[in-house]
Amino acid sequence: MFVGHYSVAFAAKSDRNKIPLWVLFIAVQFLDYIWATLVLLGIEKLHVIKGFTAGSMLDSYFHPYSHSLIAAVIWSVVAALIYKAICGRHGRHYSKSAPLIIGVAVFSHWLLDLIAHPRDLAIYDNTWKVGCGLWNYREPEFALEIALLAGGIILYLTRNAMPAIRKGAVIAFGIGLVIVQIGDTYVPRTPLTDKTTVTGVWVFYTLFVLVAFAVEKIGATTKNHSP
Ligand SMILES: [Zn+2]
Numbered sequence: 701m702f703v704g705h706y707s708v709a710f711a712a713k714s715d716r717n718k719i720p721l722w723v724l725f726i727a728v729q730f731l732d733y734i735w736a737t738l739v740l741l742g743i744e745k746l747h748v749i750k751g752f753t754a755g756s757m758l759d760s761y762f763h764p765y766s767h768s769l770i771a772a773v774i775w776s777v778v779a780a781l782i783y784k785a786i787c788g789r790h791g792r793h794y795s796k797s798a799p800l801i802i803g804v805a806v807f808s809h810w811l812l813d814l815i816a817h818p819r820d821l822a823i824y825d826n827t828w829k830v831g832c833g834l835w836n837y838r839e840p841e842f843a844l845e846i847a848l849l850a851g852g853i854i855l856y857l858t859r860n861a862m863p864a865i866r867k868g869a870v871i872a873f874g875i876g877l878v879i880v881q882i883g884d885t886y887v888p889r890t891p892l893t894d895k896t897t898v899t900g901v902w903v904f905y906t907l908f909v910l911v912a913f914a915v916e917k918i919g920a921t922t923k924n925h926s927p
Pocket residue numbers: 731732767809813
C-alpha cells in the first residue's frame with residue numbers, strides 16, 4: 701500500500717479536530733518512517749527483488765519493530781501521546797479526540813498494509829506472519845489505492861470549509877499522488893539497493909508532507925497585526 705495510506709489522512713481531518721493535514725500525513729506513514737530509519741541503521745532487513753509481487757519489489761522479511769501488530773499498537777499510542785504533549789506544551793488549541801485520531805491514523809497503516817502485503821507482517825516479534833497479498837494482483841491493488849485516495853479526498857473536501865482556490869490545489873495534489881502511484885505500480889525500473897530504496901521513502905514521504913503543509917496555507921486569511 702502506498703498512496704492509499706493518505707486516504708486516511710484526508711478523511712481524518714475536520715474543522716472540529718483541527719489537526720493539520722501535514723501532521724496526519726506523517727501519522728499515516730509513521731510506521732514506514734520508523735521502518736525506513738531502521739533499515740538505514742541495518743536493524744530491520746529488506747530485499748528489493750524485481751517481480752517479488754506483481755505490484756511491489758519489497759521483500760520485507762524482517763521488520764518486527766516497525767510492522768508487527770504489537771509494534772504498530774505501541775507506536776500508535778506513542779504517536780498519540782507525542783501529539784498530546786506537543787499541543788499541550790505549545791498551548792495549542794486541540795479537540796479532546798485529536799490525540800486518539802492521531803493514534804488511529806498511525807494504526808490504519810498496519811490495517812492497509814495487511815491488505816496489500818504478502819505474508820510478511822508479524823503478529824509479534826518475527827513470527828505468526830499475516831498478509832492478504834493484494835500486491836500479487838496488480839490491477840485490483842492499484843484500483844484500491846486510487847479508490848481509497850479519491851474517497852479520502854472527497855471526505856476532506858466535504859468536511860472542511862475552504863476557499864475554491866484551495867479546493868483546486870487539493871484536487872491537483874490528489875492527481876499528483878495518482879501519477880506517483882502510476883509510476884510506482886506500472887513504470888518498469890531496475891531494483892535499487894535496500895538503503896537507496898528507504899532513502900527514497902524518506903524523501904518522497906517528506907515531500908508529500910511539505911505539499912500537505914503548503915496546500916492548507918493556500919487562500920488562508922492572513923491576520924494583520926497593526927501596532
Ligand atoms: Zn508499511
